[in-house]
Amino acid sequence: MTGVLAVDAVGVTKTYGDLVAVDGISLQVAQGEVYGVLGPNGAGKTTFLRMLFGLIRPDAGTIRLFGRTREESGTRALDGVSGFIESPKFYPYLSGRKNLAGLARLDGGAAPGRLEEVLGIVDLADRAGDKVGGYSFGMRQRLGVAAALLRDPQLLVLDEPANGLDPAGIRDMRALVKRLAASGLTVLLSSHDMTEVEEICDNVTIMRTGSVVYHGGIGELREQAPAQGHRVSTADDGRALELAARRPRLEVAAHPDGGLVARGDQADVDAYVTELVTAGVTIRGLELTEAPLESLFFMLTEATG
Numbered sequence: 001m002t003g004v005l006a007v008d009a010v011g012v013t014k015t016y017g018d019l020v021a022v023d024g025i026s027l028q029v030a031q032g033e034v035y036g037v038l039g040p041n042g043a044g045k046t047t048f049l050r051m052l053f054g055l056i057r058p059d060a061g062t063i064r065l066f067g068r069t070r071e072e073s074g075t076r077a078l079d080g081v082s083g084f085i086e087s088p089k090f091y092p093y094l095s096g097r098k099n100l101a102g103l104a105r106l107d108g109g110a111a112p113g114r115l116e117e118v119l120g121i122v123d124l125a126d127r128a129g130d131k132v133g134g135y136s137f138g139m140r141q142r143l144g145v146a147a148a149l150l151r152d153p154q155l156l157v158l159d160e161p162a163n164g165l166d167p168a169g170i171r172d173m174r175a176l177v178k179r180l181a182a183s184g185l186t187v188l189l190s191s192h193d194m195t196e197v198e199e200i201c202d203n204v205t206i207m208r209t210g211s212v213v214y215h216g217g218i219g220e221l222r223e224q225a226p227a228q229g230h231r232v233s234t235a236d237d238g239r240a241l242e243l244a245a246r247r248p249r250l251e252v253a254a255h256p257d258g259g260l261v262a263r264g265d266q267a268d269v270d271a272y273v274t275e276l277v278t279a280g281v282t283i284r285g286l287e288l289t290e291a292p293l294e295s296l297f298f299m300l301t302e303a304t305g
């Protein structure tokens with residue numbers, strides 16, 4: 001099966017009445033990669049993943065998973081594919097282990113020892129006997145990954161796995177995805193967090209209102225990102241803008257929430273700030289704006305028109 005794409009989606013479209021939730025999306029995920037589908041709320045990520053799992057039918061386009069389509073292969077199209085859409089659900093009054101055992105039974109049984117193995121992979125071996133009702137949200141998400149791993153999939157599909165987690169939960173979930181990827185599993189995940197996708201994905205499709213606004217490697221995306229911005233609050237923005245106009249290598253613009261944003265090399269920003277002080281323009285605040293890739297994400301997904 002090597003060489004066959006894990007996911008090959010071509011021209012996939014889904015409409016709800018007048019709303020085009022997913023508009024002709026094509027994306028290819030090679031085996032062994034971690035692929036991100038990134039977009040703000042409502043971009044169409046979950047709808048796309050639902051179509052991938054055959055939970056809803058596309059109005060147009062084809063989806064092949066390891067070369068198989070739903071139309072040709074029926075439920076066999078999902079062989080080797082596992083994951084969760086939105087948050088996984090468990091019986092709160094049963095332990096993590098019993099929940100997994102129940103799921104394994106429904107699925108025709110898991111390989112001997114697999115249940116304990118997946119609990120170990122997701123770092124829940126110590127808490128597997130505790131009731132799920134007492135789990136943190138992050139633990140429940142990891143149990144969801146364990147449930148998906150029971151089938152020993154080749155492709156793991158995760159819908160915003162770190163959504164709603166606290167910082168420790170986010171860290172643990174990202175570490176888990178990285179471990180799984182390092183073990184050779186192909187992972188397709190959706191996210192609305194550029195930092196997360198940058199940290200764990202090889203390639204990304206960025207969506208905005210159903211359409212693709214970027215498609216490619218994280219490295220190429222980084223190259224397109226603007227320079228790091230510095231938010232400069234001054235007592236005289238008009239004068240500060242005048243002084244900025246004489247610095248062609250620096251891009252300075254008004255920030256929508258007040259003050260200015262200066263973008264350019266660190267040395268140019270430093271020189272500009274020094275000049276403001278020398279010229280008697282009081283600086284009331286200086287802070288980094290969002291990271292360059294995050295700025296690019298907002299530029300791509302909030303553009304009007």
Ligand SMILES: Nc1ncnc2c1ncn2[C@@H]1O[C@H](COP(=O)(O)OP(=O)(O)OP(=O)(O)O)[C@@H](O)[C@H]1O
Pocket residue numbers: 016019020021039040041042043044045046047048192
């Ligand atoms: N069953 C449905 N009926 C009508 N509209 C729907 C349905 N499912 C999704 N939509 C709409 O399709 C669009 C895409 O929704 P979707 O849930 O796929 O976005 P998303 O990128 O996953 O966002 P979120 O992060 O908020 O889940 C939204 O405008 C949503 O309201």
